[in-house]
Amino acid sequence: MxxxxxxxxxxxxxxxxxxxxxxxxxxxxxxxxxxxxxxxxxxSCGDGIAPQVIDLLDEAGVSGIVNDRVPVPRLRLDRGSFGVDRKMTRPTWVVPxxxxxxxxxxxxxxxxxxxxxxxxxxxxxxxxxxxxxxxxxxxxxxxxxxxxxxxxxxxxxxGPMAVAIRGYSPTPASRSGQQVIVFDTARQPAYAWSFDRGDGLSNVGYGELLDHRRDGPTRAQMLERLDTLLPGATDGGTDWKGHQLPLxxxxxxxxxxxxxxxxxxxxxxxxxxxxxxxxxxxxxxxxxxxxxxxxxxxxxxxxxxxxxxxxxxxxxxxxxxVAVAAWLCRHGSVIDAGLRASAVDQRVFDDLVELGLANGRITTAMARGLVRELAGASRSRGLRRRRNDTEESPA
Ligand SMILES: Cc1cc2nc3c(=O)[nH]c(=O)nc-3n(C[C@H](O)[C@H](O)[C@H](O)COP(=O)(O)OP(=O)(O)OC[C@H]3O[C@@H](n4cnc5c(N)ncnc54)[C@H](O)[C@@H]3O)c2cc1C
Missing domain, CATH: 3.50.50.60 (FAD/NAD(P)-binding domain)
Incomplete structure (x- = not known):
């Protein structure tokens, strides 16, 4: 032996x-x-490599591992009709x-x-x-x-699991140089992504949290959600591969x-x-x-x-x-507020990226931004309701 x-x-x-x-x-x-x-x-993976991974490898004596790859400078986050598109503090990489x-x-x-x-x-x-x-x-x-x-x-x-599928498809000009994430509004929490590899192809995919009370999505359903959230993302797609994610x-x-x-x-x-x-x-x-x-x-x-x-x-x-943040993200209104706060303040966007890609925490800027946007959304809903009541009341 x-x-x-x-x-x-x-x-x-x-x-x-x-x-x-x-x-x-x-x-x-x-x-x-x-x-x-x-x-x-x-x-099966989105192939997104955060810069903090490269830092860890550098510290361990492994350098230059992504030097021949194209850095991805921008991240776009969309949900429904609202989106935020910003440059990240440091670029990420997309490496098969x-x-x-x-x-x-x-x-x-x-x-x-x-x-x-x-x-x-x-x-x-x-x-x-x-x-x-x-x-x-x-x-x-x-x-x-x-x-x-x-x-x-x-x-x-x-423990809890999510399931996701990924494939490779040609990168359209509208998604070039970007990591794009589109949050689902129909199934939640779930999102579709398109990560530009920089070589004409993008890693595209869709994933959602598995709920033990109902069956997980089929491959056909996941591809349907991907194409709905990112129209055309499955066109010319190859190498579809699904896998579970232990959260x-x-x-x-x-x-x-x-x-x-x-x-x-x-x-x-x-x-x-x-x-x-x-x-x-x-x-x-x-x-x-x-x-x-x-x-x-x-x-x-x-x-x-x-x-x-x-x-x-x-x-x-x-x-x-991040467990608290993930729990909050089960509510669409919180995702909307997070996106709006990130659109207003680059710091909130950067803090969100750090929490999502590496070992960041919920910062004061993030918490303040969320509360402000949630309060704003609640005020707008109240105003709309009052306007509707006024319009419906007989003259
Ligand atoms: C669709 C999808 C998209 C994702 N996107 C991203 C992303 O963009 N960025 C990101 O950071 N993470 C992403 N993830 C998560 C990421 O893929 C995993 O967290 C990562 O692969 C974990 O690495 P690991 O080494 O722990 O496990 P793995 O990469 O799964 O490696 C495990 C290894 O163990 C081997 N193995 C398994 N069982 C045995 C056995 N019994 N005997 C011997 N060998 C065995 C396997 O062959 C494999 O090589 C994604 C996951 C999925 C499913």
Whole structure:
């Protein structure tokens, strides 16, 4: 049986970042990156890479990963007849996952990780950790995505889920150089997107929160909503691929011990936007470093606690704030107020982007803007009602 210091199950952004984090602390560690797929492999995703992801990778010694890609400077947010279109503080990137994930895996291999093609089915925890009677490890990280086998082996529930579908279609001039998000008014919370890749194609898609009281949308229904919200977005579309998104809650608690969970396996997708790559890379790096330090200290069982104390200051407060924001976004009137406040004040827009793409919080500017716009909308409704009453009353 092969014995490893650290076995990482799943070689997506969370898994590759885990290997990078560990090997940055101790390049001599024996790190296995196990994945059921051959790389490069596709992953259903909007392919939106926030600049904060690039910052994290830079800190971990991986630079230039998007240097040959076209930055996307603008973000447009629409709902019904109202929209806001602004330049972001820093541009984002749209990189197909066949490219992005492959680059991260390569970086992990260059750092010293061994990529192993293996579908993990079973974990046995004893004095060491054994996967499928074939792989032995002193520490383990589950980075195996939304339907994580490792999370199940730890007896943890997946939590709330969303579902989304994406494809690639030609970019019309009206959506060039932009990330466009159109919030649904018929089904909620849900939105369609079009993210310009900068090479003539856009990543287009539609996603919505799954409600356990009713059936989720079919593929045909999701494509119909996409085309309704972004007319023409499905024309010439290829590579349609759907997947579930395990959404974070404000109550996230990382497991203790020598087995850790990161990224989607840890139930970490932003519940307001569906972005998960920032969390995947942030938690992966933290878990890798924690494993390396626990091994160096001679006690692998402290890895989980070390990982938790590194992640808590980075994500703890943010996850609580974004859970509140996501709950508020179930009300169309709050989304409308958020868009109007963002149109009035660039600061509110920037704060919203930070909350949706990385680890921002609900700021004072955002809260004030929301309250002002909600109060304004309520006053306008009152005025309209009074006018209607006056018109209807007999002379
Ligand atoms: C339609 C859609 C759009 C999205 N858009 C965005 C976006 O624009 N920006 C953003 O930041 N996030 C987006 N997300 C979320 C993002 O895709 C995920 O959060 C991200 O992929 C999480 O990375 P990960 O490494 O945790 O998991 P994954 O990328 O899912 O990687 C998990 C890996 O584990 C492997 N694996 C699974 N099971 C096993 C097993 N039993 N044994 C071995 N290997 C296994 C898989 O092959 C895979 O390579 C979107 C998600 C969806 C579904």
């Amino acid at each position: 092969t014995a490893w210091d650290l076995a990482v199950v799943g070689a997506g952004p969370a898994g590759a970042a885990t290997a990078l984090g560990a090997l940055r602390v101790n390049p001599a560690l024996r790190v296995a990156l196990l994945d059921r797929a051959d790389f490069p492999r596709d992953k 996952r066949t490219v992005f994930d492959q680059r991260l895996v390569r970086a992990a291999q260059t750092a010293g990780a061994t990529l192993v093609r293996h579908r993990v089915r079973r974990l046995v925890q004893g004095s060491t950790l054994i996967l499928d009677d074939e792989v032995e490890a002193r520490t383990l990280v589950g980075a195996d995505g939304a339907h994580s086998v490792i999370r199940r082996a730890l007896g943890l529930d997946p 974070s809650t404000g109550r996230w608690r990382p497991p203790a011990g020598r087995v850790m969970l990161v990224g989607d396996a840890a139930g970490l997708v932003n519940p307001m936007t569906g972005e998960g790559i920032y969390y995947a890379v942030a938690t992966g790096l933290a878990a890798g470093r924690a494993a390396a330090r626990a091994l160096a200290a001679g006690d692998p069982t402290t890895a989980g606690a070390r990982c938790a104390s590194a992640i808590q200051p980075l994500l703890g407060g943010h996850l609580r704030h």
